[in-house]
Amino acid sequence: MSKKEKDFVKEITSREEDYSQWYVDVILKTEMVDYAPVKGCMVIRPYGYTLWENMQSRLDKRIKDTGHKNAYFPLFIPESLLQKEADHVEGFAPEVAWVTQGGSEKLTERLVVRPTSETIICSMYAKWIQSYRDLPVLINQWCNVVRWEKTTRPFLRTSEFLWQEGHTAHRTEEEAQEETLKMLEVYRDFVENDLAIPVIRGRKTEREKFAGALKTYTIEALMGDGRALQAGTSHNLGQHFAKVFDITFLDQDDQLKYVWQSSWGVSTRLIGAIIMVHGDDRGLRLPPVVAPVQVIVVPIMPKKTREQVLPKAREIMDRYRDKIRMEIDERDYSPGWKFNEWEMKGVPLRMEIGPKDLEKGHVVLVRRDTGEKIFVKEEDLGETLESLLAQIQDNMFQQALDFRNENTRYCDNYQEFKNIMEEKRGLIKTGWCGGDECEERIKDESKATIRCIPLGEEGKGEGHCICCGQEARETVYFSRAY
RNA sequence: CGGGGCGUAGCGCAGUUUGGUAGCGCGCCUGCUUCGGGAGCAGGAGGUCGCAGGUUCAAAUCCUGUCGCUCCGACCA
The missing domain is CATH 3.40.50.800 (Anticodon-binding domain)
Incomplete structure (x- = not known):
């Protein structure tokens, strides 16, 4: 950059100098957000919120076009409901906010401020679903959720954030799985076409999956500093929640059965992705489809x-x-x-x-x-x-895709793997034996996690495990992640 | 939750070592002149020095505590 150009952007730290500071400078100076007086909370200012509204309306249309309807469930969840699904409690308990008092009176049962709404929605589904004729139930809600995070960053991880969460109940396992993948594809379409961010669809490992899910699918995007970001998830919940919340229906064969469920969500975190995928040293670059001002x-x-x-x-x-x-x-x-x-x-x-x-x-x-x-x-x-505007949209996607391709590497040498994660970062596609120990060890030694097992390649491992050298059961993407 | 950095005008900072009238740049307001890559001149407004205690004749400055932001690690959309 010439000296003349530098003068124009003196208000923003360059990405090379300090990527985190660049991110903070950009979001504050462009008036997307401001820090709120509560720890980990942010105010989304009109410029940022308009972007979110544009994203919402584009995604909401897709959600409705695939047969879902919007509803609204309460912010507060009784403690007893959260406690029902063991993995779910364990996963979320450390980061829930509690309401213990109303006015001057102490509550007889503590309330959870929703970190996600599976439990309260399932408790209602148990009432609403009686017969196979009531299925499928396809509901989405746009709302805020609260997770008491230790480390927060505007958009990427805040104590309160806005999102959409879809919750569906189905008659068969196949139908639930189909729904899970259908919504993952809706997310891919939305993020790639409207936000101009290329993503990799894949399945999460057992270690990385959602608390209480049978299978978790994800779309992963690569940020400008070479770190990956989970941009959206879609979960096949199996019958885990149905069993503890007793969501049953009488099927055509006169048998009482548990429903099969899915849930899926994307959040304001996607705004962080837009900033980090497209931004440059002069600030933001917004994809025309969702830009507040085109x-x-x-x-x-x-x-x-x-x-x-x-x-x-x-x-x-x-x-x-x-x-x-x-x-x-x-x-x-x-x-x-x-x-x-x-x-x-x-x-x-x-x-x-x-x-x-x-x-x-x-x-x-x-x-x-x-x-x-x-x-x-x-x-x-x-x-x-x-x-x-259409050309700019296409070009931005292409630029982001080129960047991702340049920063996706194949590697079968563990030392080289660690070097790449230390220096260049980006994505590494390589073999994995499927073992929890290797996954853990790689994380400890390189800070890289398995972002996903790419869709359609499950169980198709080639070569050997990057860590232990045994035969690879999966070919996976690794990266340092946000 | 551990380790580091920072809290002084809207923003960026100096002043803190050695206690003694709170400053600079940008921005803001008014007027005039300006307008094809962050305009010029003149005048002006703006502060409980993060917060709470303490020491002192006197605290931005010293002591204790606390809150927030930020970066780096452990947990997560």
Whole structure:
């Protein structure tokens, strides 16, 4: 980066210098979030929240298109409900927040502030499900959850976060498994196409799976610093919860049976992924599909031409407003200042309109992803804007995919494995014997965990285990993770 | 939950060693001039020095405690 460029971004620490500080600088300076007075909690400010709303509406549509309906279950869960599923309690007990008092009176039974809603939802499903005719039950909820985390980072791990959790009940094991994979695919489609983040679908190992699940599937993404992030999970719960919550139905064959269940969720953590996958040293780069502002109009208006420029700029914006999220920046700052500000905020396209453009009957467009400057005739604008936004979306996905490919390595030497994890990081695809001991030892020695066993490759291990050298039962992806 | 760093104006910092009128840069407000990559001049506003105790004639400064942020490790969407 030239010295001139450095001056423009002096407010943000470079990624190379300190990636964590870069992340914090970006989210604060772009006004996505601010720290709240409560430990581990953040305020999602309008710019960040609008992004979340755009993500929500795109994903919500997919969830509904696959037959699910939204509902809302309570924030508070009686302690006795949480206690029912042994693995589940064990997994979540260390990080639940308790309500012990209401007003001035101590509660007879403590309440859990939901860390996830399996237990309270299952307790209701037990009431609602009687017959095979009541199945499947396909419910989703958008809500907040609380997990008392020890180490917190805005979006990536906060004490309270926003998410969506789907909870389904099915007649057969096959149907539950089909649902689990169907929703994983919905997540892949959403994250890759709308957020422009390439993901790897796969299954979690026993050690990494959700507390109380039979099988956990995940989509994993690679961040700009070479660490992986679990971007979404989908769980086949089997009959674990059905049995402890007594969710039974009378099947067609007159037999009383337990339902088969799934649950799946993605959270505001995805915002962290967008920042870390696409961001650069100038700040955010937001994928057009979900960007709060897709096109920012910056009028260049010296006093003499102000009366000509401003109405024209407004007129152009109004013309495309229903289709494209456009805003005009009429504030009393210099154009250069605005350019830098909106680049930092990651707006995909900038439109400059000044006196010279009026004369020539065109406008200037500048792409955030490439910096390319494009002069467009006013009459071609509608078409150009839409096609450029689409191109930017595609290009951002491609850039992220290239980065991931460059940082995915194959390795069958343990020492080399450890060196890569120490220096370059990224993903390593290699063999694993399937043993818990090896998984643990690798984690201790390299801080890398098995991110997933790629979908469709289960049980297809080739070569030998990276750790113990025995025959590989699985081929898996390793990485240091958030 | 352990180890390190930091809390002084909206932001970034100096002042703390050696106690004695709370400062600088940016930003903010007003006016004028400006506007194609972070504009210029002039004037102005803004602080219980994270919080609570203590020592002292006197505390941003010394002592004790506490809270928060941040980084690095152990647990997790």
